[in-house]
Amino acid sequence: MGKNNMKEVKEITNMDVDFAQWFTDVCTKAELIDYSSIKGLYIYRPYGYAIWENIQKILDERFKETGHENVYLPMLIPESLLKKEEDHVEGFAPECAWVTYGGSNKLEERYCIRPTSETLFCEHYKNIIHSYNDLPKLYNQWCSVLRWEKTARPFLRHREFLWQEGHTMHATSEDAVAETHQMLNIYADFMENVLAMPVIKGRKTEKEKFKGAEETYTVECMMHDRKALQAGTSHYFGDGFAKAFDIMYSGKDNQLHYPHQTSWGVSTRLIGGIIMTHGDNNGLILPPKIAPVQAVVIPVAQHKEGVIDAADELVSRLKKAGVRVQIDTTDHSFGWKAAQYEMKGVPLRVEIGPRDISNGECCICRRDTGEKQTINLDILEATVLKELDNIHAALFERALENRKKHTKVCQTLDEVKNFMESEGGFAKTMWCGEPDCELKMKEEAGVTSRCIPLEQEQVSDVCVCCGKPAKKSIYWGVAY
Amino acid sequence: MGKNNMKEVKEITNMDVDFAQWFTDVCTKAELIDYSSIKGLYIYRPYGYAIWENIQKILDERFKETGHENVYLPMLIPESLLKKEEDHVEGFAPECAWVTYGGSNKLEERYCIRPTSETLFCEHYKNIIHSYNDLPKLYNQWCSVLRWEKTARPFLRHREFLWQEGHTMHATSEDAVAETHQMLNIYADFMENVLAMPVIKGRKTEKEKFKGAEETYTVECMMHDRKALQAGTSHYFGDGFAKAFDIMYSGKDNQLHYPHQTSWGVSTRLIGGIIMTHGDNNGLILPPKIAPVQAVVIPVAQHKEGVIDAADELVSRLKKAGVRVQIDTTDHSFGWKAAQYEMKGVPLRVEIGPRDISNGECCICRRDTGEKQTINLDILEATVLKELDNIHAALFERALENRKKHTKVCQTLDEVKNFMESEGGFAKTMWCGEPDCELKMKEEAGVTSRCIPLEQEQVSDVCVCCGKPAKKSIYWGVAY
Numbered sequence: 001m002g003k004n005n006m007k008e009v010k011e012i013t014n015m016d017v018d019f020a021q022w023f024t025d026v027c028t029k030a031e032l033i034d035y036s037s038i039k040g041l042y043i044y045r046p047y048g049y050a051i052w053e054n055i056q057k058i059l060d061e062r063f064k065e066t067g068h069e070n071v072y073l074p075m076l077i078p079e080s081l082l083k084k085e086e087d088h089v090e091g092f093a094p095e096c097a098w099v100t101y102g103g104s105n106k107l108e109e110r111y112c113i114r115p116t117s118e119t120l121f122c123e124h125y126k127n128i129i130h131s132y133n134d135l136p137k138l139y140n141q142w143c144s145v146l147r148w149e150k151t152a153r154p155f156l157r158h159r160e161f162l163w164q165e166g167h168t169m170h171a172t173s174e175d176a177v178a179e180t181h182q183m184l185n186i187y188a189d190f191m192e193n194v195l196a197m198p199v200i201k202g203r204k205t206e207k208e209k210f211k212g213a214e215e216t217y218t219v220e221c222m223m224h225d226r227k228a229l230q231a232g233t234s235h236y237f238g239d240g241f242a243k244a245f246d247i248m249y250s251g252k253d254n255q256l257h258y259p260h261q262t263s264w265g266v267s268t269r270l271i272g273g274i275i276m277t278h279g280d281n282n283g284l285i286l287p288p289k290i291a292p293v294q295a296v297v298i299p300v301a302q303h304k305e306g307v308i309d310a311a312d313e314l315v316s317r318l319k320k321a322g323v324r325v326q327i328d329t330t331d332h333s334f335g336w337k338a339a340q341y342e343m344k345g346v347p348l349r350v351e352i353g354p355r356d357i358s359n360g361e362c363c364i365c366r367r368d369t370g371e372k373q374t375i376n377l378d379i380l381e382a383t384v385l386k387e388l389d390n391i392h393a394a395l396f397e398r399a400l401e402n403r404k405k406h407t408k409v410c411q412t413l414d415e416v417k418n419f420m421e422s423e424g425g426f427a428k429t430m431w432c433g434e435p436d437c438e439l440k441m442k443e444e445a446g447v448t449s450r451c452i453p454l455e456q457e458q459v460s461d462v463c464v465c466c467g468k469p470a471k472k473s474i475y476w477g478v479a480y
Numbered sequence: 481m482g483k484n485n486m487k488e489v490k491e492i493t494n495m496d497v498d499f500a501q502w503f504t505d506v507c508t509k510a511e512l513i514d515y516s517s518i519k520g521l522y523i524y525r526p527y528g529y530a531i532w533e534n535i536q537k538i539l540d541e542r543f544k545e546t547g548h549e550n551v552y553l554p555m556l557i558p559e560s561l562l563k564k565e566e567d568h569v570e571g572f573a574p575e576c577a578w579v580t581y582g583g584s585n586k587l588e589e590r591y592c593i594r595p596t597s598e599t600l601f602c603e604h605y606k607n608i609i610h611s612y613n614d615l616p617k618l619y620n621q622w623c624s625v626l627r628w629e630k631t632a633r634p635f636l637r638h639r640e641f642l643w644q645e646g647h648t649m650h651a652t653s654e655d656a657v658a659e660t661h662q663m664l665n666i667y668a669d670f671m672e673n674v675l676a677m678p679v680i681k682g683r684k685t686e687k688e689k690f691k692g693a694e695e696t697y698t699v700e701c702m703m704h705d706r707k708a709l710q711a712g713t714s715h716y717f718g719d720g721f722a723k724a725f726d727i728m729y730s731g732k733d734n735q736l737h738y739p740h741q742t743s744w745g746v747s748t749r750l751i752g753g754i755i756m757t758h759g760d761n762n763g764l765i766l767p768p769k770i771a772p773v774q775a776v777v778i779p780v781a782q783h784k785e786g787v788i789d790a791a792d793e794l795v796s797r798l799k800k801a802g803v804r805v806q807i808d809t810t811d812h813s814f815g816w817k818a819a820q821y822e823m824k825g826v827p828l829r830v831e832i833g834p835r836d837i838s839n840g841e842c843c844i845c846r847r848d849t850g851e852k853q854t855i856n857l858d859i860l861e862a863t864v865l866k867e868l869d870n871i872h873a874a875l876f877e878r879a880l881e882n883r884k885k886h887t888k889v890c891q892t893l894d895e896v897k898n899f900m901e902s903e904g905g906f907a908k909t910m911w912c913g914e915p916d917c918e919l920k921m922k923e924e925a926g927v928t929s930r931c932i933p934l935e936q937e938q939v940s941d942v943c944v945c946c947g948k949p950a951k952k953s954i955y956w957g958v959a960y
Contacts, residue, residue: 034607036600037561038591041554043604046619049550070529074521074640075555075593075624076577081517097556098581099593102628103574111518113555113579113593120516124523127514139526144555144623148582160554 012343015281019225020153026275027154030284030344040152040159044268047344050292051271052162056142058194058289059164059266062186068138068166073120075143076111081119085244088118091211095147097159113146118212118237118263121167122245125259129169132251135259136179137169155272156229156480163267169259171251173238176260177215180236183264184217187232195270196287196395197221197277198403199231200426200475202451207438213263214238220450220475222403223276226425228450228477231273234264272480277399278368284345285368287395288388294324295384296341300353302329310357314350314380321381323388342367347391348384368394407475409459416464416476417445424478426450428457429464431474437465447476492823494761499705500633506755507634510764510824520632520639524748527824530772531751532642536622538674538769539644539746542666548618548646553600555623556591561599565724568598571691575627577639593626598692598717598743601647602725605739609649612731615739616659617649635752636709636960643747649739651731653718656740660716663744664697667712675750676767676875677701677757678883679711680906680955682931687918693743694718700930700955702883703756706905708930708957711753714744752960757879758848764825765848767875768868774804775864776821780833782809790837794830794860801861803868822847827871828864848874887955889939896944896956897925904958906930908937909944911954917945927956 011029015022027033032048044052060070076099083089096112114120125137146160166183170176184201191197199219209216213235221229239258242248248256278285288294295318299311311327318325326346328337341349351363356374364383365372368391375383406425410416416427427447431437441447441464452474463470491509495502507513512528524532540550556579563569576592594600605617626640646663650656664681671677679699689696693715701709719738722728728736758765768774775798779791791807798805806826808817821829831843836854844863845852848871855863886905890896896907907927911917921927921944932954943950 034604036554037558037603038554038556041556043554044552046549046551049552052552053550069526070533071526072524072529072532072624072642074516074518074523075626076518076521076640078517094583096581096583097579097591099577100580101576101578101590103576110581111577123517124514144552146555160556162552 012281012283015224015279022279022281023272023276024154026279026284026343032271032284033154038159040149040157042154042158042160044162047292048271051274051286051290052268054290054292055194055270056164059186059190060142062190063140063164063166066138066182066186068140068168071139071141072143073117073124073141075114077114077117077119079110079112081123082112084119084122085212085241088212088241092116092147095149097146097148114143115145115147116263116265117141117145117165118167118241119245121263122241122247125169126245126247129247129249129259131249132171135169135171135249136175138166138179139168140164140166155268155275158268161267161269163265166262166264168262169242169247170261171249171257171259173260176238176262177236180215180217180234180262180264183262184219184232184234187234187264187266188219191219191221191231191270192396194287194289195274195277196392196399197231197273198396198400200451200453201455202453202475204233204451205435205438205449205474207435208449210235212237212240214240218451221273221277222399222406222426222477223273223480224279224402225276226402226406226423228426228475228479229269229273229276230450230479231270232264232266235262237261237263278395279345282339283343285395286345286347288347288392291345291347292324293326293341293344293346294388295326295348295350296346297325297327297350297352298334298337298341299327299329300334300351300356304354306357307352307354311352314352314362317380318350318384321385323381323384348387350384366391368398410464411460413441413444413465416441416447420445420447420478427464427476428459429474429476430458430460430462430470431472432463432466432468432470433472434463434466437463440465441476445476446478448479450475450477450479492761492763495704495759502759502761503752503756504634506759506764506823512751512764513634518639520629520637522634522638522640524642527772528751531754531766531770532748534770534772535674535750536644539666539670540622542670543620543644543646546618546662546666548620548648551619551621552623553597553604553621555594557594557597557599559590559592561603562592564599564602565692565721568692568721572596572627575629577626577628594623595625595627596743596745597621597625597645598647598721599725601743602721602727605649606725606727609727609729609739611729612651615649615651615729616655618646618659619648620644620646635748635755638748641747641749643745645745646743648742649722649727650741651729651737651739653740656718656742657716660695660697660714660742660744663742664699664712664714667714667744667746668699671699671701671711671750672876674767674769675754675757676872676879677711677753678876678880680931680933681935682933682955684713684931685915685918685929685954687915688929690715692717692720694720698931700957701753701757702879702886702906702957703753703960704759704882705756706882706886706903708906708955708959709749709753709756710930710959711750712744712746715742717741717743758875759825762819763823765875766825766827768827768872771825771827772804773806773821773824773826774868775806775828775830776826777805777807777830777832778814778817778821779807779809780814780831780836784834786837787832787834791832794832794842797860798830798864801865803861803864828867830864846871848878890944891940893921893924893945896921896927900925900927900958907944907956908939909954909956910938910940910942910950911952912943912946912948912950913952914943914946917943920945921956925956926958928959930955930957930959
């Protein structure tokens with residue numbers, strides 16, 4: 001990189017010096033986010049929102065392919081409705097923002113802005129589920145929710161954030177459990193094959209599960225700083241909410257039954273995950289499948305005759321090939337532009353100047369590795385498409401390597417403690433299943449349970465904490 | 481129609497007897513909407529939401545083609561921020577829902593749930609607009625807004641409704657005015673060529689314009705009951721908000737200037753417009769371009785061998801041709817199914833039974849006219865695509881006829897009064913421009929000004945109300 005772009009790049013804190021500050025720098029300098037005057041309520045800027053739109057488009061297609069329908073339910077929940085399921089209200093009431101006035105009139109009952117919509121869906125389901133013919137109901141909602149948390153960080157912890165929440169009702173427990181797993185698998189597949197983020201699929205412990213759920217399944221990812229990100233969850237509720245809300249259907253047997261319920265969600269937190277999985281000291285690196293701009297064409301010596309025309313020609317060829325492509329013909333220097341699109345994580349930069357034109361060539365530069373290749377224009381589309389695939393694969397490999405390198409099988413609490421204090425990462429151990437041991441791990445080693453992986457592996461015979469016989473393997477880590 | 485489906489259809493009130501009840505019946509029986517426990521907060525059910533998704537998809541494409549970018553801003557506005565522009569807060573404060581508690585803590589300042597987002601966009605624009613290079617900013621947001629109104633009706637007046645709000649900033653007044661007109665034209669074109677709703681484009685009077693705007697442009701439609709629906713608006717703000725929010729940019733002249741602003745929006749009210757423009761006593765009639773299901777295939781005598789296979793074959797052929805198609809193989813009677821899809825406004829019904837199969841034919845029935853034709857299977861795709869176009873054209877023609885038939889040029893207030901009392905519709909008159917005359921029209925003839933049409937026509941020389949010389953033609957009507 002030339003001197004010109006050093007100035008721009010310097011503005012990002014080095015990630016090895018201060019990872020948290022590096023993250024915030026990327027969020028603002030890559031123009032993903034801006035602050036509003038209310039803490040924890042952020043502005044999703046066009047570039048950040050476009051990433052979310054690409055995520056939405058792909059996930060929404062997968063939800064619809066599996067029979068789900070989108071709906072939109074109100075943003076307000078009457079306090080009495082929220083209180084109908086005991087565990088649920090205990091979990092969410094402390095984080096509710098309450099509406100108490102409509103215009104100048106005090107409301108008779110206060111309403112909270114939805115922190116999640118289980119109660120609203122149950123109220124609606126009670127109206128529309130009567131017979132086994134009405135099941136399953138497979139609904140999803142794209143919306144924002146609000147949780148009045150004390151701390152806030154862009155993408156990772158907003159008070160208001162964008163998400164999708166699936167809410168489904170099934171005739172039998174088996175159907176609901178199958179749905180819970182199906183959606184977990186859709187999330188895992190999406191994260192790995194679209195976002196290039198390797199995941200561990202697992203079950204949450206009693207302590208970490210969603211309030212009101214019987215089981216919570218999760219996909220856990222390791223970030224570049226070796227902390228864990230819970231990237232998506234899928235809950236099985238049994239018939240607890242159905243009982244609390246008195247939802248019943250008449251079965252083929254002409255008897256009344258309670259339906260079984262699930263919910264599942266991912267949020268704009270995924271964008272935080274993308275940044276912290278793939279980014280580097282030059283800024284963001286976007287996985288090609290959700291990058292708003294997959295390739296940027298930068299003309300070299302653009303004042304010379306024919307250069308901009310030749311660059312435009314590349315743009316229209318790549319557009320035709322289905323590539324999301326942009327050109328930059330502003331007055332900024334080439335160096336500034338190069339640094340700018342590196343910061344914004346555009347996967348490929350295509351350069352073309354007078355010499356390239358006379359050689360019938362252009363130069364293609366990869367954001368993830370910095371590798372440059374000069375290619376004949378004949379193979380432009382094929383090369384760009386191939387390199388986008390290569391970048392996806394390389395990003396995934398690098399993230400997987402990072403996770404493997406920083407996952408350690410530990411036999412004792414001391415070993416976990418030493419591991420977390422020295423390098424940190426995921427500690428994989430056996431666990432007896434006792435909440436007391438889970439608590440002790442938190443108190444003494446500073447870790448929380450991430451998940452009991454679906455792919456179990458007997459890494460010892462005894463619990464890492466109490467030494468008693470143990471049959472479950474579990475991951476521990478420090479979470480965002 | 482056979483006896484079987486009469487029962488279903490009877491559940492809809494006759495529109496000539498009680499149009500308002502007919503409308504509500506269609507909203508609920510066609511499964512577009514459900515009620516929540518809070519007045520004015522409705523549930524958009526899958527079929528209703530799918531119409532909105534189709535509207536979104538087409539409009540969003542048109543916004544992006546014209547250079548607009550999507551963003552997402554917070555749902556809460558601090559009271560102090562809302563108060564920065566005087567006219568604006570006067571217009572909206574009485575309708576704000578106020579958040580006063582976060583968890584168990586009383587907030588230092590109360591926040592309103594956005595009734596519209598001009599103030600939030602201005603706050604953000606102040607952060608990101610510094611130089612002429614930063615202009616124009618062409619932003620749009622898809623979200624829900626909340627207005628605590630006293631009355632509520634599905635789609636027409638929700639307390640919470642879904643919409644899009646464009647907010648743009650321009651270097652000059654000319655650019656902003658051009659944007660205001662561009663967006664009005666996009667709306668008008670969309671409503672006519674996608675929703676088959678003929679529109680009148682015009683300017684609002686001082687009294688009827690948006691609070692804080694210099695000019696409000698509108699597209700007005702006539703519903704089947706001859707009332708007016710304001711279907712979309714586009715506002716020019718001048719630099720009023722920019723001054724109130726202290727947004728300035730340095731121009732090419734190195735001087736500081738205020739940018740000029742617009743906003744424009746349409747909402748799920750459009751779905752109310754579709755229902756009331758096209759529906760009939762059998763239920764909804766959907767314009768093909770936004771119908772979630774454009775054609776439903778119903779097998780006749782489906783228990784007979786080969787019938788369902790033949791019907792499935794039609795479905796997969798139509799899918800391949802790009803038609804949104806569904807099949808109904810449930811146990812309901814043919815009559816029930818026919819009535820059900822009529823109620824839901826599916827534009828085409830395709831029937832196939834044993835006799836059709838042996839003849840190599842199927843039967844196609846139009847929702848709007850009830851016309852049936854038996855066609856050779858060879859021309860299935862071509863016929864279906866052609867009929868979808870024909871239905872769009874016929875719906876538009878019928879709505880235009882309705883408007884023409886019920887628009888009357890009037891010369892005096894008495895004439896307007898008689899017209900509104902006898903048949904009702906749009907009264908087209910001249911107007912001197914005085915607010916007093918506008919008020920008198922409301923008091924004595926019960927009409928509000930709909931718009932000063934962009935296509936002016938001198939229908940007399942004097943004001944319909946005061947008799948003084950008048951140069952503006954104007955539409956009056958009763959509005960939803």
